[in-house]
Amino acid sequence: MIILENVTKEYTSGTPALNGIDLRIEKGEFVFVVGNSGSGKSTLIKLLLKELDATSGKIYVNKKYLNKITRKRLPSLRRDIGVVFQDFRLLPDRNVYDNIAFAMKVVEAPSRIIRGRVLAMLSMVGLLDKYKSFPNELSGGEQQRVAIARALVNEPSILLCDEPTGNLDPENSWEIMKILDEINKRGTTVLVVTHNMEIVQAMKKRTITMNNGKIISDVEKGGYFYED
Amino acid sequence: MKIRSLGYNIKQGFKNIYRNKMFSLASIATMTACLFLFGVFYSIVTNFQYMVKKAENSVCVTVFFDEGLSDQQKSDIGKNIESRVEVASIHYTSAEEAWSTFSKDYFGQYQDLAEGFKDDNPLASSDSYSVYLNDASMQPTLVTYLENMDGISQVNRSDVMASSLSNVAILVGYASVAIIVILLAVSIFLIMNTVVIGVTVRKDEISIMKLIGATDMFVNAPFVVEGVVIGMIGSIIPLIIIRYMYANIINYVLTKFSILNNILAFLPASSIFRVLTPVTLGVGIGIGFLGSILALRKHTNV
Numbered sequence: 001m002i003i004l005e006n007v008t009k010e011y012t013s014g015t016p017a018l019n020g021i022d023l024r025i026e027k028g029e030f031v032f033v034v035g036n037s038g039s040g041k042s043t044l045i046k047l048l049l050k051e052l053d054a055t056s057g058k059i060y061v062n063k064k065y066l067n068k069i070t071r072k073r074l075p076s077l078r079r080d081i082g083v084v085f086q087d088f089r090l091l092p093d094r095n096v097y098d099n100i101a102f103a104m105k106v107v108e109a110p111s112r113i114i115r116g117r118v119l120a121m122l123s124m125v126g127l128l129d130k131y132k133s134f135p136n137e138l139s140g141g142e143q144q145r146v147a148i149a150r151a152l153v154n155e156p157s158i159l160l161c162d163e164p165t166g167n168l169d170p171e172n173s174w175e176i177m178k179i180l181d182e183i184n185k186r187g188t189t190v191l192v193v194t195h196n197m198e199i200v201q202a203m204k205k206r207t208i209t210m211n212n213g214k215i216i217s218d219v220e221k222g223g224y225f226y227e228d
Numbered sequence: 229m230k231i232r233s234l235g236y237n238i239k240q241g242f243k244n245i246y247r248n249k250m251f252s253l254a255s256i257a258t259m260t261a262c263l264f265l266f267g268v269f270y271s272i273v274t275n276f277q278y279m280v281k282k283a284e285n286s287v288c289v290t291v292f293f294d295e296g297l298s299d300q301q302k303s304d305i306g307k308n309i310e311s312r313v314e315v316a317s318i319h320y321t322s323a324e325e326a327w328s329t330f331s332k333d334y335f336g337q338y339q340d341l342a343e344g345f346k347d348d349n350p351l352a353s354s355d356s357y358s359v360y361l362n363d364a365s366m367q368p369t370l371v372t373y374l375e376n377m378d379g380i381s382q383v384n385r386s387d388v389m390a391s392s393l394s395n396v397a398i399l400v401g402y403a404s405v406a407i408i409v410i411l412l413a414v415s416i417f418l419i420m421n422t423v424v425i426g427v428t429v430r431k432d433e434i435s436i437m438k439l440i441g442a443t444d445m446f447v448n449a450p451f452v453v454e455g456v457v458i459g460m461i462g463s464i465i466p467l468i469i470i471r472y473m474y475a476n477i478i479n480y481v482l483t484k485f486s487i488l489n490n491i492l493a494f495l496p497a498s499s500i501f502r503v504l505t506p507v508t509l510g511v512g513i514g515i516g517f518l519g520s521i522l523a524l525r526k527h528t529n530v
Contacts, residue, residue, distance in 0.1 A: 049439060071444070079441030089436055106442035108230045154440070 007057030017043040019213035030184040035210035041193040082151030086163035088143040090135040097131040121149035141172030161192040241453025255422040259462025262411035267470040269404035289359040290384040314366035319358040419519030459516020
């Protein structure tokens with residue numbers, strides 16, 4: 001569960017990236033966050049990951065109060081949140097299997113469960129036959145599927161996706177969205193920041209529209225109200 | 229960090245060194261140079277101190293008695309001198325021993341000339357104490373004390389420039405410490421740079437690790453391994469070089485300058501390396517550790 005109460009984030013320039021945001025996302029929800037560039041979407045994700053601190057207001061993620069969380073307890077917060085980025089951020093010197101296993105190794109999972117879990121993830125994203133390939137041998141869609149597998153291999157309860165289809169063609173974008181929908185059906189809370197109007201309109205999910213650091217609409221069954 | 233992650237992090241540390249070959253080699257080379265100089269200075273200073281100590285041990289004050297003193301009185305004087313802090317040991321030389329030594333030195337092969345003095349020892353009242361000092365610099369204090377002591381007619385001090393020798397040893401020691409400290413600071417700086425470059429090269433990886441939920445210790449461990457391994461290699465190489473050079477140089481000096489054999493007394497390699505090996509390894513590993521920790525404190529905050 002994610003709760004933001006009157007959250008403001010100002011950068012040193014003084015312009016607020018987020019301005020008095022109130023937001024509540026329940027466990028198991030699928031939420032789109034849309035808006036133009038500079039509307040505060042990416043700042044929202046960074047605040048939820050505690051990459052940034054809010055200037056004011058309160059943030060709770062999975063009952064953890066982020067304003068007071070110590071650096072030492074940060075890993076336990078982040079292990080329950082998977083992240084997918086527009087640019088995939090795969091490690092170019094490791095193959096598909098190792099990229100996914102890497103996420104389990106860094107949280108010091110026992111090696112006996114790593115192999116089974118990685119293969120299950122590869123099967124879910126349909127890349128079982130490409131486990132030995134390196135990122136530069138994969139298409140953009142395939143790389144994003146690896147990134148999703150990596151984000152989910154530690155079984156987080158929340159998946160944050162920052163423009164996951166931003167670098168993909170329509171066909172691959174739909175493939176990714178289908179996978180995210182499937183993940184959500186299995187119980188994971190999914191928050192997708194996107195510009196892709198077609199997908200948002202078609203999927204009929206809860207859609208939050210942001211503009212100039214404020215939420216200007218929050219609709220239950222989809223609808224992209226803002227145009228660049 | 230869990231035990232099972234130890235192997236993974238050690239492997240990553242070695243990978244860092246390999247990926248960062250040129251900088252790792254530069255750090256190892258600098259560390260080797262620093263610790264080599266450290267080892268050389270240490271060997272020189274230790275040997276110099278050993279020679280000074282030997283010279284100091286030969287510094288000796290000779291004490292002659294007033295005429296007519298009984299053996300008991302001489303023995304009391306001896307005990308009194310022996311109880312002084314400046315004194316390492318004393319040796320009593322009887323008049324007979326004194327004459328015997330003198331006649332050997334003076335008459336040499338013409339011992340028959342000395343026969344004339346057989347029953348009339350010219351050094352009859354020249355029995356004495358040879359007083360050996362703990363520290364040559366204490367000679368003036370002891371001589372003043374002895375000169376004011378009852379029953380003593382004459383005090384002969386040693387002419388060896390004992391205090392100057394001590395001063396030279398101290399000076400060489402200070403100069404070495406200063407040079408070594410500067411070199412070690414350079415080593416720390418270079419190791420820091422190497423680790424910072426490693427961190428920069430792996431910036432994306434570190435940021436992903438942190439976002440996935442890796443602990444600081446897990447993220448930092450490979451870089452600490454990198455620093456420690458560089459420090460360790462950089463300390464083993466100079467130890468091997470110095471070990472090889474030490475015996476050869478001593479042999480060379482003793483062969484080429486055999487005339488100085490009485491003055492030049494070298495410590496055996498085992499004495500030098502008993503201290504030098506653990507100290508060099510400790511310093512190398514310590515600097516590697518410190519350098520990497522200092523670099524990480526600045527550069528891995530995500």
